[in-house]
Amino acid sequence: MDNDTSGGSDQHTMRQIRVLVAAAFVIAIGYGLIAPVLPGYAQSFNVGITAASAIVSIFAVARLLFAPTSGQLVQKLGERPVYLLGLAIVALSTGASAAAQNYWQLMVFRGLGGIGSTMFTISAMALIIRLAPPDKRGRISSLYTSAFLLGGITGPLLGGLLGGLGLRVPFIVYTVALVIAIVVVHTQLKFVEGGDAARAVDREVFPFREAIRDPAYRAALFTNLAHGWATFGVRVAIIPLFALAVFTTGPVLAGLALATFSAGMAVTLITAGKLSDKIGRKRPTVLGLSIAGIATMVLGISDNTIVFLVLCIIAGIGTGFFVPSQQAAVADLVGSDRNGGKVLAAYQMTADLGAILGPVLAGLMAEYISYQAAFAFTGVMLLLAAVYWIFAPETVTAKRG
Known part of the structure; x- marks a missing residue:
C-alpha cells in the first residue's frame, strides 16, 4: 500500500x-x-x-x-x-x-x-x-x-x-x-x-528481483538507458561534431544546439510533471519518447541551420515530457513506505551505462558509416522504449504489493 x-x-x-x-x-x-x-x-x-x-x-x-x-x-x-x-x-x-x-x-x-x-x-x-x-x-x-x-x-x-x-x-x-x-x-x-x-x-525492503519482474520497471530501465545514451551521450559528444562537419558555423552552432535542447526541455518539465499526476505516467512517457525519437532521427539528415535548431528544441521538448513521468513511475513502484535502494541504484546505472556507451558506439557509427546512422540508431532506441511502454501497465492505477 x-x-x-x-x-x-x-x-x-x-x-x-x-x-x-x-x-x-x-x-x-x-x-x-x-x-x-x-x-x-x-x-x-x-x-x-x-x-x-x-x-x-x-x-x-x-x-x-x-x-x-x-x-x-x-x-x-x-x-x-x-x-x-x-x-x-x-x-x-x-x-x-x-x-x-x-x-x-x-x-x-x-x-x-x-x-x-x-x-x-x-x-x-x-x-x-x-x-x-x-x-x-x-x-x-x-x-x-x-x-x-x-x-x-x-x-x-x-x-x-x-x-x-x-x-x-x-x-x-x-x-x-x-x-x-x-x-x-x-x-x-x-x-x-x-x-x-x-x-x-x-521499512520493508523492495528487492530488485521483485522489481525486475514488473514490466513497468523494465520499461523504465530501458527508457533510462536510451535517455542516458541520447541526452548525456550523443547530445553532448556527437551533436557538436555533426555541427562542425556539416555547418560552417560549427562551434557556435554546437553551443546553440545544446542550449536550445535545454530550453525545450526546461519549458516542458513542469507541465509534463503536472500532466503525469493528472492522467498517469504512461501517456506522457510514450508521447515524449516518440517526439524525442523522431526528432533525433530527422536531426541526422538536416542541412539547414534553422531546421537543425528547431529539431534540437523539439527533441528537448520530448525529453522534458518523458523524464519526470518515468521518474514518477519508478517512485510509484517503490512507494514511500518501502526501502528501494538497490532498485534505484539499478535504475541510475542504466543512464550512466548509456552515457558511457553512447558517445563511443555512436561515434564509431558516425566515423565508419555516417552521422545519419548514428542519429537514426539513437532515435530508434527512444522509439523502442516508447513501444515498450505501450505494453507496460500504468503505475498510478496498478495495484502494487
Whole structure:
C-alpha cells in the first residue's frame, strides 16, 4: 500500500523538498563550473587529448561501478546519512582536485568524486520518493529535474568566466558551494525522532528481483538507458561534431544546439510533471519518447541551420515530457513506505551505462558509416522504449504489493 510520506504536515514535507531542490541547483551549478576547464586542467599536467578525455570518463565509470554499493548503503543506513556522506566525498575530492600536483592525482580525485556523486544521486532519488505525496510525484520530479537543468545551464557560463582567473579557481568555488550545501541539508533536512538509520531498517525492503519482474520497471530501465545514451551521450559528444562537419558555423552552432535542447526541455518539465499526476505516467512517457525519437532521427539528415535548431528544441521538448513521468513511475513502484535502494541504484546505472556507451558506439557509427546512422540508431532506441511502454501497465492505477 502506498502511503503519504513521513515528516508531518504538507508544509513540513514541502520545506524539505525545497531543501533538496535548492541543493540540486547548487550541485548542478558546481558541476557546470568545472566542466569547461576540466580537460584543459588535465592537459596542464602535460598529457595528451586522450588522457585529458579520460579525466571526464573516470567520473562516469566510478558512478556506474559504485552504484550497487550506494544502493546497499541507502538500504542499511537510510537516505539522509548517505546523501550527506556523498556530498562530503564530492566536496573533499573537488578540493583535492584543486590542489592536485600531477595527472594521476587528479584522476584518483575525480574517481572519488564519481563515487560521492552516485551516493547522493541515489539517496536523493530515494528521499524524493519518500517525501513526495503520491498525487504530486510528477510535479516534484519535474521540479527537481528543472533545478539540475537550470544549474547545468548556468554553471558552464560561470565556469568559463572563473577559468580566466586560473584553472584551479572553479574547483575551489565548487568546494565552497558544496560545503554550504552540506550545512544547509544537515540543518534543514530532518525527520522525526528515531533516527534515519532506524527508519531504514524498519521499512520493508523492495528487492530488485521483485522489481525486475514488473514490466513497468523494465520499461523504465530501458527508457533510462536510451535517455542516458541520447541526452548525456550523443547530445553532448556527437551533436557538436555533426555541427562542425556539416555547418560552417560549427562551434557556435554546437553551443546553440545544446542550449536550445535545454530550453525545450526546461519549458516542458513542469507541465509534463503536472500532466503525469493528472492522467498517469504512461501517456506522457510514450508521447515524449516518440517526439524525442523522431526528432533525433530527422536531426541526422538536416542541412539547414534553422531546421537543425528547431529539431534540437523539439527533441528537448520530448525529453522534458518523458523524464519526470518515468521518474514518477519508478517512485510509484517503490512507494514511500518501502526501502528501494538497490532498485534505484539499478535504475541510475542504466543512464550512466548509456552515457558511457553512447558517445563511443555512436561515434564509431558516425566515423565508419555516417552521422545519419548514428542519429537514426539513437532515435530508434527512444522509439523502442516508447513501444515498450505501450505494453507496460500504468503505475498510478496498478495495484502494487
